[in-house]
Every structure is written in C-alpha cells, then in structure tokens.
Amino acid sequence: MSNAGHTVTAIIVAAGRGLRAGGDVPKQWQAVAGKPVLAWTLNRFLNHPEITNIVLVTHPDDAARLAALNLPGRVTTTHGGDTRAASVLNGLAAAMGDIALIHDVARPCVTDQIISDVIHATRDTGAAAPALQVTDALWQGDTHVTGTQDRSGLYRAQTPQGFVLAKILKAHQQFQGVAADDVEVARAAGTTVKIVPGDENNLKITTANDFARAQTLLEAPMIDVRTGNGFDVHRFGEGDHVMLCGVAIPHDRGLQGHSDADVGLHTITDAIYGALGEGDIGQHFPPSDPQWKGAESHIFLTHAVQLAKSKGFTLTHVDCTLICEHPKIGPHTSTLRAKLQTLLGIDLDRISVKATTSERLGFTGRGEGIACMATATLVKP
Numbered sequence: 609m610s611n612a613g614h615t616v617t618a619i620i621v622a623a624g625r626g627l628r629a630g631g632d633v634p635k636q637w638q639a640v641a642g643k644p645v646l647a648w649t650l651n652r653f654l655n656h657p658e659i660t661n662i663v664l665v666t667h668p669d670d671a672a673r674l675a676a677l678n679l680p681g682r683v684t685t686t687h688g689g690d691t692r693a694a695s696v697l698n699g700l701a702a703a704m705g706d707i708a709l710i711h712d713v714a715r716p717c718v719t720d721q722i723i724s725d726v727i728h729a730t731r732d733t734g735a736a737a738p739a740l741q742v743t744d745a746l747w748q749g750d751t752h753v754t755g756t757q758d759r760s761g762l763y764r765a766q767t768p769q770g771f772v773l774a775k776i777l778k779a780h781q782q783f784q785g786v787a788a789d790d791v792e793v794a795r796a797a798g799t800t801v802k803i804v805p806g807d808e809n810n811l812k813i814t815t816a817n818d819f820a821r822a823q824t825l826l827e828a829p830m831i832d833v834r835t836g837n838g839f840d841v842h843r844f845g846e847g848d849h850v851m852l853c854g855v856a857i858p859h860d861r862g863l864q865g866h867s868d869a870d871v872g873l874h875t876i877t878d879a880i881y882g883a884l885g886e887g888d889i890g891q892h893f894p895p896s897d898p899q900w901k902g903a904e905s906h907i908f909l910t911h912a913v914q915l916a917k918s919k920g921f922t923l924t925h926v927d928c929t930l931i932c933e934h935p936k937i938g939p940h941t942s943t944l945r946a947k948l949q950t951l952l953g954i955d956l957d958r959i960s961v962k963a964t965t966s967e968r969l970g971f972t973g974r975g976e977g978i979a980c981m982a983t984a985t986l987v988k989p
C-alpha cells in the first residue's frame with residue numbers, strides 16, 4: 609500500500625461489563641487520574657494526527673455515561689454485541705476508510721509512538737500489531753512448578769491492532785469459534801501480521817493494582833510556572849554615561865543611586881524575586897549597607913538567578929521595557945540583549961529588551977530620570 613491518502617479509523621471496543629478490576633461500574637467507566645478510563649483512551653486517539661475517525665463501541669446500559677462525555681463529531685458510537693468479537697464486528701461495520709485500528713478501551717496509556725508504528729506498518733504490509741517479547745522464565749504448574757516452557761519466540765500481544773478495513777471486516781464475518789484477539793481472526797483468513805514494538809506502559813487494566821499503575825502513568829506532572837514583574841526608577845544626576853542592563857551607554861548625565869544605578873538590571877532582578885515570592889532587591893541588598901555602595905548591579909541579578917536555581921526553577925524568559933526620552937535606547941537594544949544573555953545564561957530568543965518614551969509626559973518625559981518595567985518567567989518541571 610502507498611503511504612499517501614489513507615484514512616485511518618480507530619475502533620475502541622468498550623462494551624464489556626468487566627468488573628474484575630473491582631468497583632460496581634465497568635472498569636472503562638471507573639475514574640483514573642480524574643477521568644474515566646474510556647476518556648483517557650479516547651483522547652489518545654483524538655489527539656493523534658493520523659487518526660481520521662473514531663468508532664466507539666459501547667454497551668446500551670452506558671448511554672447516560674456516554675452522553676456525559678460530550679463526544680466530538682469525529683467520534684461515531686455503536687452498540688456492542690454479546691461477545692467481544694460481536695462488538696468488534698459492529699465497530700467494523702460502522703467504520704469508514706482504508707485502515708482500521710482495533711483497540712481495547714482498557715489500555716488508556718497507549719503511546720503516540722505505538723499508534724504511529726501500527727499505522728505505518730499496516731500501510732506498508734497490510735496488518736500490524738504491537739507486542740513485547742517474553743523475557744521472564746515460563747513455568748507450568750499449580751501450587752508447585754511442574755515444568756518449564758521455552759520462551760524464545762513468544763510475545764505478549766497488545767493493541768491497537770491494525771488491518772486493512774475491508775479485509776478484517778470480511779475475516780470477522782467468516783470467522784468461526786472464539787479468537788484470543790483480532791490478529792488471530794486476521795491470520796485465520798490468511799493475513800500476515802507484522803509485529804511492531806509494544807510498550808510496558810501500554811498496560812491493560814485488569815485488576816485493582818493496574819488502576820494504581822495507570823494512575824501514576826496518566827497523572828499530569830505538576831509543572832510550576834511563575835511570572836514576576838518589576839518596576840524601578842532612577843533619577844538623572846552628574847555623569848557621562850548611564851548603566852543599562854550591564855552596558856555603559858554614553859550620555860551627558862548619569863543615573864543616581866546607591867549602587868551603579870543600573871535601572872534595567874534592578875528591574876529584572878526584582879521581577880525574578882517577585883516570581884519567587886522573595887521580596888525585592890532592597891530586602892536582599894539593603895541600601896543602608898555600605899558594602900553595596902557603587903556595586904555593579906550584576907551581583908544582584910546573579911543572586912536572584914542563583915536563588916531561583918536553588919529552588920529548582922529555570923528562568924525561561926525576560927521581557928524588559930526601558931522608558932526615557934534620552935539617551936535613545938533603540939540603537940543599543942541588541943547590545944543590551946547580548947549582555948543579558950551573558951549575565952542570565954539563557955538563549956537570546958528568551959530575552960526581550962524594548963525601549964519607549966512617554967511622549968514627553970511625566971517625569972520621564974521631562975527628562976528627570978529613567979523608568980523600567982520587566983517581567984520574568986520561571987518554570988519548575
């Protein structure tokens with residue numbers, strides 16, 4: 609089969625009444641990590657870019673639960689039959705397109721990689737399914753071991769299993785007896801099925817313990833994203849340059865302050881402290897302390913960056929706006945960004961320096977000083 613133009617329908621078999629996992633509702637409707645198992649499984653296929661349509665095969669008794677899911681239009685629903693095979697057949701009859709992926713609803717942790725691998729191998733060879741080679745020793749026995757079994761060439765089968773829709777539909781219509789899965793049905797009709805790599809995480813929820821494992825796999829990692837803002841003003845005084853973002857810019861006046869009066873670095877430093885809930889620059893470096901007199905302001909910035917690191921945060925973005933009439937900042941912004949890149953140790957495309965005037969209004973408009981505002985974003989994975 610060629611790779612282009614094929615439509616792929618995922619058939620999710622969810623009509624079973626399985627209560628082995630405990631609880632008084634079928635396992636696919638039990639909640640794991642805040643959502644029914646069925647919703648997790650469905651989302652895996654809804655979010656996969658190569659899945660065109662989805663057929664969800666459900667039990668008539670679950671109509672109310674199904675209605676509560678507010679399914680998108682790409683999901684067709686149909687009722688299951690008395691057996692899994694009958695349910696699959698109903699799903700296949702409702703499917704459209706060239707390729708059908710048949711998946712057990714009880715595997716909500718299926719990965720994008722497995723879905724892609726099954727689709728691509730099915731396009732190439734006509735049928736494919738994921739499996740894991742058996743690595744544990746195999747025994748026969750009851751209460752005691754009575755024998756061992758050679759494990760070479762043995763696989764543990766998973767889903768989704770992929771087929772040419774027309775062929776698997778015909779195979780199911782013709783199959784007699786009870787099959788372990790759809791691969792057995794396809795093989796009985798003469799189809800060769802390629803094995804693609806499965807994943808240990810693609811577990812089938814069967815017992816109560818499996819719910820705990822799935823919960824761990826499905827729970828979203830807690831990403832802590834913080835945004836802090838800073839604002840600072842320094843007054844003009846005597847001097848021949850101003851320090852902005854660690855760069856000396858020639859000017860006929862300087863900025864007054866206890867340190868080197870770098871209004872840009874002070875503001876960014878305060879934004880980082882703000883994101884951490886760690887007060888402000890004056891709290892960490894009191895102006896009353898003579899050791900900071902004339903200090904280079906990158907000392908303050910580095911302290912804030914290190915404090916963020918020590919708390920497990922990564923600085924991912926800084927946006928800084930300098931507000932003054934003179935000196936003209938615009939021609940210097942690329943120099944200021946490059947200096948900040950050195951000081952902050954992050955990529956240049958995560959650093960923004962902008963300049964604006966205040967239209968000759970207010971203290972900045974009258975040329976009495978320079979104001980600055982900044983935003984810093986910190987992320988803890």
Ligand code: MG
Pocket residue numbers: 840841842865869870871874
């Ligand atoms: Mg300041």
